[in-house]
Every structure is written in C-alpha cells, then in structure tokens.
Amino acid sequence: MSAITVASCSRCQNAAVIFQRYSGIHLCHRHLEDSIRKRVSKAMRAQLKLPKNARREDGSPQVILVCISGGKDSAVLLDMMVKIIGPRRDIELVAGSVDEGIDGYRAPSMEKAFELAESYGVRVETISYPELDFTTMDSIVELMPSLAANSKDADGMKACSYCGVFRRQGLNELAKRVGANWMALGHNLDDTAQTILMNLQKGEVDRTIRLAPHTWAPIDGLVPRIVPLRWVPEQEIHAYAQGAGLPIFHGDCPHAPGALRQRSRDMIARLEEDVPGSRHGLVHSMDAIRELQVEAKGTHLSTEWASDRMHNCEKCGEATSQPLCQACIMRNWLSEITNDSSQ
Ligand code: SF4
Ligand SMILES: [Zn+2]
Ligand SMILES: [Zn+2]
Secondary structure, eight states, rough: OOOOOOOBBBSSSBOSSSTTTTTTTEEEEHHHHHHHHHHHHHHHHOOOOSSSSOOOOOOOEEEEEEEOOOSSHOOOOOOOEEEEEEEEEEEEEEEEEEOOOOOOTTHHHHHHHHHHHTTTTTEEEETTTTTGGGOOOHHHHHHHHHHHHOOOTTTTTTHHHHHHHHHHHHHHHHHHHTTEEEEEEEOHHHHHHHHHHHHHTTTOOOHHHHHHHHSSBBBBTOEEEEEETTSHHHHHHHHHHHHHHHOOOOOTTTOOHHHHHHHHHHHHHHHHSTTTTTTHHHHHHHHHHHHHHHHHHSSHHHHHHHHHEEEOOOOTEEESSSSSSSHHHHHHHHHHHHHHHHH
C-alpha cells in the first residue's frame, strides 16, 4: 500500500495546503497567507489612492466600510484589511452587515460575522430590509407570484434580483450612516470572472465597465467600491480561512442563486481546468478594455459615465441611470400588491 504523500511548500519544508495550478506553486498556510496579503496589498494600492495622512480636515479618520456577511470571502477580506490597514490611525475600518430576513440562514451567519469583527475590535453596523421600507426576503419569495402577476417587468424576476437591489440600498445607507469614504466588497477572482462572462453573454459590456473597483471621486452619494480580493481565487480564500480558523458560516441561502450564475461558475471552472490562468486572463482582458475606453475617450471613463448617464432618482434621490431607481420601482410593486390585498 502506498502512503499518501503530501506535497511540501515550494517556499519552505512545511506541508502544502494549496496547489496553484496557474503558477505551478505549492504553498503552506503561512506562505499562502503571505501570498494573499501581497496580492491584497497590491490591489488596495491600485484601487485606494491614500495620501500619507488621510485624516479629514477636522482631524477625524476617513472611514472604509467593510461589508461582511459571515461567509468566507468577507471574513478573509476583513482579516486582510485589519492586518494591512488596521495599524493606520488616519483610517477607520467599520464592518457593515445587511440582514436580508432569511430564516435559518442570516441569523447564524450574522453571528459569525459579529464574532469575527469583535475579535478584531471592529465595530459592526447592521441594517435590515424592512428598515429600508422593503420586506424580508422570505416574504418577497412568498409574494413573488403576486408581484409577477401584477407587473410585466416583475415577471421572471428571481429572488436574487430583488435581493441584489435591496442589498445595494442597504449598503449605501450603511455607508451614509457611518460617513464612509469607501466601501470594500469581498468579491474574489472566481466571482469577478463569472460576472464578466455573464455580462459578455448578455452583451452588457457597460455593466462590466461599471464594475468595482470604482476609483473615481464620490459623486451623488455613491460611495466608491473597492474589491481587494479580486485577484485571489475562491479555493485559496477557502484554504486560508480554514487554516486561520476564521469563524465562518457554511450554510447556503435557501433562495439559492439563479441558474445562469451556476452555469457561469461551471464554465469558469472548466476553462480554468483546461487552461490554468483563464480567470486571470478574463479579468485582465476586461481591465484592458476599460483602459482602451479611457484612452479612446481621452477622459476618465468612470467620471464620464457617472456624469453622462447618472442622475438622481425622482423619489429617493439615489444615483440611478433611470428616472426612478430600481429600488423605488420595486417598492412601488410591493405597495401595489399590498394595497390590493388590503382592499
Ligand atoms: S442567494 Fe440570492 S436571495 Fe440568497 S442572500 Fe444571496 S442574493 Fe439574496
Ligand atoms: Zn511554506
Ligand atoms: Zn429611488
């Protein structure tokens, strides 16, 4: 019987916890941490142009809202940001969490998120969908057939379509509450490649161009998003989170992701399997297209997009590309069916 051999780290003698096929390197926990930290620091330097002293005029620190959910990605995001930015006195990290109202899923995951933030002494702000004048996701799922029957545009909407819009509002509101200058999101390399692929499939290059990182100055209350984990594959995040013993909730949302995301996930995994480095390639290609756009227009694309296409929602004032923002449209749908049922 042959003994199971564990590969050793390419940088030291310790047992490897991960093999990066795209680089041909094995890494132990400590060297995986080093490597993730380097990539995250580099991404942050590219996305966050911080002066030596980032304090505001009144001397208070500038704030980064770190969005956490209890899952592995946001846990690693907070862990890395605390290690990289935490020592700076001119920057304050505040964790933000949105409660979607999903029974058996959100409460235990928020507990993990609180546990993690507390262990770093980072304060957490939360907001729930009902506080934003929506209703819980569990109720939305029950109401979806009535919403679809009442409005043509609501027909075919999935739970995640509502949830995405509500969450965005929740994060914007949290950012306002804490006076955030930036918002950090935990999208990893796989998420980013999947989103790019889905947008390409739908011909929505614009959407990709508007994806975070947003490095322009804040406009109309839109806090720029940064995505420090965008070059770190999901598998490495998972291995690091496990090795570091970060408190993480492992359950899945019962209103589960749509079929398109799942297909895109499978496709990206297959591409990566066939040609290691495909995920990096997709994200680099899209970054290059953004850059070309900037050069072609001779201006800062994001600023141009922001000023040309964006205005304020007629109802709530949020930045939007339509007269009414999607959140207000959804609030209208909800009040229409609630009013109907109370008559
Ligand atoms: S899977 Fe969809 S419904 Fe569930 S939390 Fe995520 S976005 Fe919301
Ligand atoms: Zn090592
Ligand atoms: Zn609105």
